[in-house]
Amino acid sequence: MNPTTINDASSLTPEQIGPAIMEELRNTPFIDVHTHLFMPSLGNLGLWGIDELLTYHYLEAELFRFSSVTPDQYWSLSKREQADLIWRTLFVENTPLSEATRGIVAVLAAFDLDTRAKDLREARAFFQNQKLETHIQRVFELAGTSEVVMTNDPLDPAEAPLWEKSPKPDRQFHAVLRLDRILNKWQQHWKQVSEAGYRVQENLTGQTIAEVRRFLADWFRRMQPVYMACSLPDTFQFPEDSARAELLKQAVLPSCRELGIPLSLMIGPRYQVNPAIRLAGDAAGKADLRAVEHLCVQFPENRFLISVLSRENQHELCVYARKFANLLPFGCWWFLNNPSIVEEITRERIEMLGASFIPQHSDARILEQVIYKWRNTRRTMAPILTNSYELLARDGRGVTRAEIHRDIDKLFRSNFAQFVHLKDRNDHAGAA
C-alpha cells in the first residue's frame, strides 16, 4: 500500500489517535440538546443538590426493587426522608452498581465528597453552601458543557406565569416549546388554551387551528425556543384520524416552517404502566417508524429531530436518516442511556451515518447529573471513535488532529447548532 495514502505529513500514528481523541473530547464544550433543567431566572423550577439527585425517578424505581417500603409509604415521607432512605438502601446496604447509582457516586467524587458516607450530612452541608449562579458554572465546567437545552411547557401552571414576566434570557440555557399537553391531550387541555385568550374549541375548526397557530407564535416570541418538541407513545401513527395528527399537520408543522425551527419527536414511551411509582412508572415500547417516514416524505420543508426509546427501533432510525436529510437522529434516550446500549447504537450510527448525527443528550432533571452523564458519554465515545479511525487507517487513509477535532465538534456541537440555526439566534439575541 502506498505509504503516502495512509500517513501524509499531518496524519497521526496509530499510537497518537487514542490520546488525541481523549483530548479533543475533553476540550470540546458539548451542547446538551435535551434536558429538564431550567435557567436560574425561572426561579425554583431548577432542581439541584443531593436530595433532588437522590430522589430522581430512576433511583426511585431501583429503591422499590431493594426495599420493602411501599410506594404509598415512600410518597408519605418528606423529600429529605426519601433521600435518606434511598441513600441507605442503594448506597450503604447495597453496592451502587447501576448506571443511575454510579452516577451519584461520580457526582460526589467530582466534589471530593465521601462516596461511602453512612449518611448525607456532609453532602447536604456542601450543597447548602453553594451559591446557585457560581455552582452552575462549576457544574458546566465539570460536565464539559457550554450550554443546555431546556424543556418548557406553556401549559404548565407552575412555569407559564414565569415566562409571562419575561425572565432574563440566558445564553447557557436555550428554551424549547414542549407540546405534549396540546398534541397528546387536546381534549383535556383545549379549555386551558381558551382561558388564555385563544378562540379555540375541542373540535379542530378552521378558527381553532388558526388560534393554535397564534398561540404557538405568541409562545415563540415569549420563549425564543430553538425547537418545538413532543414525546409520543409507542403507538404513535401518522397519518391517523386523530386530533394529534390534525394539529401536527395543520398547526405545529406549518408553524415550525414559518418560525424556522425544527420539531423534535421523542417516540416510544409506554406511559404510566405502573402509576403507583409516578414519574418512574413509564416503560418503553417498539414504535412503528413508518410514521417518521410519512412525516419526512409529506413535510420535506420541515426539519425533524428524532429520538426513539426502543433499542429495537434504532437500526431502522439510522436507515431512515440515510433516506431523509431533514431527519437528525439524536441521543440514546432514557432506558438506552447505558454504556452497553450506547456503544451498540453509536457504532451503528457511525457505520451508517458517519458524523452526521447527535450521539447523546443528558435528559438531566437535576443540575449535577450533567457531570456524570457527560463523563460517561466521553468514556464510551473514546474507544468507539478510536476504532473508527483505526478501521479508516487499515482501509488506506490516515486522520489528522484537525479532522478529529472537526468530527467531534460536529457530533457534539455543530450538527445541532446548524440544524436549529443557533448562530443566527445568538447573533440576533446579541444584537437585541
Ligand code: FIX
Ligand atoms: O419526555 C421526556 O422528555 C422524557 O425524557 C422524560 O419524560 C423522562 O421522564 C426522562 O426524564 C427520561 O430520562
Ligand code: ZN
Ligand atoms: Zn426528557
